[in-house]
Amino acid sequence: MNQPLSYGDAIRIDGLRVSFSSKLILKDVNLAFPARTISVVIGRSGSGKTTLLRALNRLNECFPGCETSGTVKMQLRDTVVDVYRDGLPLAELRRRVGMVFQVPNVLPVSIGRNLALPLRLVLGIDKREIPDRIEEALKSVHLWSEVRDRLKDRATTLSGGQQQRLCLARVLALQPDVLLLDEPTASLDFRSAMKIEELLLHLKEKYTVIAVSHSLSQTRRLADVVVVLSGGRIVRRLSSSEFSEHQAVEALLEAAF
Amino acid sequence: MERLLERLFVAAAWLSALFTLAVVAIFIGFLLFRGFGTLGASLFFGNVPIMEAVTGRLPVWHGIWPAVAGTFFLVVLSAAMAVPLGLASGIYLAEYANGRWKSALSFAVDLLAGTPSIIMGLFGFALILFLRKTILPEANVCLLMAALCLALLVLPYMVRTTQVALEGLPESTRIAGPSIGFTRWQNIQHVLLPASTKALLSGVILSVGRAAEDTAVILLTGVVANAGLPASLTDKFEALPFTIYYLAAEYRTPEELDRGFGSALFLLLLTAALFVAARVLQRAFERDRR
Numbered sequence: 001m002n003q004p005l006s007y008g009d010a011i012r013i014d015g016l017r018v019s020f021s022s023k024l025i026l027k028d029v030n031l032a033f034p035a036r037t038i039s040v041v042i043g044r045s046g047s048g049k050t051t052l053l054r055a056l057n058r059l060n061e062c063f064p065g066c067e068t069s070g071t072v073k074m075q076l077r078d079t080v081v082d083v084y085r086d087g088l089p090l091a092e093l094r095r096r097v098g099m100v101f102q103v104p105n106v107l108p109v110s111i112g113r114n115l116a117l118p119l120r121l122v123l124g125i126d127k128r129e130i131p132d133r134i135e136e137a138l139k140s141v142h143l144w145s146e147v148r149d150r151l152k153d154r155a156t157t158l159s160g161g162q163q164q165r166l167c168l169a170r171v172l173a174l175q176p177d178v179l180l181l182d183e184p185t186a187s188l189d190f191r192s193a194m195k196i197e198e199l200l201l202h203l204k205e206k207y208t209v210i211a212v213s214h215s216l217s218q219t220r221r222l223a224d225v226v227v228v229l230s231g232g233r234i235v236r237r238l239s240s241s242e243f244s245e246h247q248a249v250e251a252l253l254e255a256a257f
Numbered sequence: 258m259e260r261l262l263e264r265l266f267v268a269a270a271w272l273s274a275l276f277t278l279a280v281v282a283i284f285i286g287f288l289l290f291r292g293f294g295t296l297g298a299s300l301f302f303g304n305v306p307i308m309e310a311v312t313g314r315l316p317v318w319h320g321i322w323p324a325v326a327g328t329f330f331l332v333v334l335s336a337a338m339a340v341p342l343g344l345a346s347g348i349y350l351a352e353y354a355n356g357r358w359k360s361a362l363s364f365a366v367d368l369l370a371g372t373p374s375i376i377m378g379l380f381g382f383a384l385i386l387f388l389r390k391t392i393l394p395e396a397n398v399c400l401l402m403a404a405l406c407l408a409l410l411v412l413p414y415m416v417r418t419t420q421v422a423l424e425g426l427p428e429s430t431r432i433a434g435p436s437i438g439f440t441r442w443q444n445i446q447h448v449l450l451p452a453s454t455k456a457l458l459s460g461v462i463l464s465v466g467r468a469a470e471d472t473a474v475i476l477l478t479g480v481v482a483n484a485g486l487p488a489s490l491t492d493k494f495e496a497l498p499f500t501i502y503y504l505a506a507e508y509r510t511p512e513e514l515d516r517g518f519g520s521a522l523f524l525l526l527l528t529a530a531l532f533v534a535a536r537v538l539q540r541a542f543e544r545d546r547r
Contacts, residue, residue: 057436059432059435059436062431062432062435064355090435090438091438091439091440092438093438094435094436094437094438095437095438098436098437099436101429101432101436103429105429105430105432105433105436106433107433107434107447107448107451108430108448108451108452109447109451117447118437118438118439121439121443121447122437122438122439170437171437174437174438
């Protein structure tokens with residue numbers, strides 16, 4: 001039933017349509033995302049970028065009036081999963097397809113508990129093992145040295161950039177296969193944004209990363225593949241080599257910004 | 258012209274604010290003036306020694322201690338019934354119910370919220386009569402019955418505040434849990450409820466305050482002047498708001514009237530203390546969550 005995806009692809013989307021209360025947001029999207037690369041989705045506001053991202057971890061369904069059709073196949077560890085048909089539990093899917101949002105959404109608890117809660121509730125990690133896992137996760141986003149002495153402080157006392165890295169750590173702690181990033185640096189200052197970007201370039205060695213971006217320069221720095229959405233359709237898909245050509249960028253500017 | 262209108266508007270806004278402040282100040286000032294002098298052991302215990310009164314070994318006839326104790330039990334009992342039920346209903350309405358079922362339930366809650374308390378009292382009274390004629394011949398007006406009716410009275414406050422608190426959470430908070438693989442209930446328990454403790458606590462305070470001050474419900478379901486300390490859940494009892502009403506309506510000496518003012522002042526202080534306690538609780542709760 002589930003044929004393997006084409007070589008090198010981690011995700012394959014076919015005939016994806018998503019509507020909210022009968023308003024069609026994504027119209028027949030066909031697309032593949034290669035494994036262990038950063039794919040950047042760009043497009044104007046309202047072009048359906050966020051909806052496309054949320055279709056991959058089925059987060060659209062948290063909103064009223066959502067209807068989805070089409071297939072999304074995904075390579076998760078050793079198996080290929082048809083996300084909307086194979087009956088993979090939602091919680092499991094969302095653990096494997098981690099998401100970071102535009103505005104950091106730390107849980108209303110302490111820094112430590114932000115990691116301990118998902119580790120315990122979602123992965124069922126033993127209590128004694130949790131401190132080590134927390135340290136590991138915070139180190140993976142270079143946050144450990146900054147917060148090691150204040151794990152009991154509320155997460156909202158961190159700066160925006162730190163909160164966003166905490167959110168990333170929370171996602172990474174759950175051992176995902178795919179990372180979805182919805183404009184992860186949009187609410188951050190320049191330095192914090194650069195830190196996150198560095199992290200992402202490093203993370204793509206292990207994960208398939210799909211990011212939405214509003215910044216052309218960021219897209220240039222990060223993207224291996226650029227996908228342009230317009231009016232709920234894919235209008236362009238470029239590799240990084242094509243993207244570096246001057247004319248292509250001009251065309252992109254025209255289409256997406 | 259427009260500038261004049263704006264100035265008038267600002268002036269009116271200032272005046273309204275001042276008016277509210279003035280009313281509260283006059284109200285509290287008057288209570289303090291008439292009631293402060295009576296605050297003291299004799300207001301609560303009359304001429305009975307404190308230890309004897311508190312333990313109930315000697316009855317208190319000329320003090321409000323039995324009423325204080327009665328109000329305390331009444332409030333604790335009705336909160337114990339209304340708060341969990343209200344929380345649960347609020348969570349259900351905000352997170353699970355939808356469509357027609359949700360609007361029907363919301364309508365029922367609105368209806369309950371709009372029910373005058375005297376009707377709730379009559380309902381309790383009728384319920385007791387009904388119980389007497391059917392399964393419980395010995396049913397009578399009592400503490401438990403009054404608490405039950407009070408719980409019904411304050412239930413909609415609790416339901417509404419819970420629902421509004423949960424529905425008012427920003428989208429980013431709402432989807433934080435699901436996006437990391439929390440189930441619906443895990444999300445409610447570990448994200449949504451902790452994120453709205455403040456609002457939930459104010460719901461509890463509102464309910465408790467309402468339960469503490471209502472007179473009409475208990476009037477028909479078990480409050481009695483000079484009942485003394487309630488001996489059990491099925492016993493008659495005294496309560497502060499009723500005592501105030503009773504003293505104000507039927508005082509025989511000026512001292513008794515002063516005692517009424519003293520009781521009113523004490524009820525006000527009690528409510529204020531509740532607010533403070535709720536704040537402290539909330540702080541402690543937040544610390545605990547770390």
